[in-house]
Amino acid sequence: MVLQLTRTYFPNGTNGKLECKGKSICNTIELPWRENETRVSCIPEGKYFIKKRYSQKFQWHLEVLDVKNRSLILFHPANNALLELNGCIAPVTKLSGPGLGLMSRKAFISLKSMVYKALDNKESVELIVKS
Template identity: 65%
Template sequence: MDIVLTRTYFSDGTNGKIECEGRFVCYTIELPWLDNAKQISCIPEGKYLLRRRYSPKFQWHVEVADVANRSSILLHPANNAQKELKGCIAPVTKVSGAGLGLQSRQAFLKVKCLVYSALERNETVLLIVQS
């Protein structure tokens, strides 16, 4: 299964939308593009494997695997990219500014259910990041 994240870049943050099989799922917020610098930039455009991950902080969430020169890139709830993200992607219900969104937990649960359902069917889940 392919999940497509289409981005729009701004100096203060990156906004996007996630679609699966041509259907809108949610919006996203990320840090601005700063040449893939660790903890201050969004990740490069490309194709990435998604997998389940657990941490005490975020509980069960989604990991974006094999990002060049980066580790622990996650999909997890956040409403302010500058304050709450270190290179990760936050699904949001509504975008409220560059790198800002609302009702992230609801949007994250939609994405998590979509990804986990596919993984339970033994499908490979790819995130395609594009502009």
């Protein structure tokens, strides 16, 4: 499975559209681009793989692997990038401003279900991030 994240950059946040085979999955919000600085920047554009991950805080979620000079880059619910993200990607149902979205949990559940199904079928899940 290949997921494509197409971004638009703003000073206060990054908005994206996540698609698979040309079909829209959800929108995304991230921190603004700040030279890949830990906890304050979105991740660099490129190709990554995604795996399942569990934590007490987020329960079952998704981790983006092998991000240069970064670790624990996750897909998890959030509606305000500046207040709720430390470099992660939040799926949202609707964008409401730069780095802002609505109904993140709903979008996250849908994305997670789709990705987990592919992973359970022994498919690799690749994320391509571009602008």
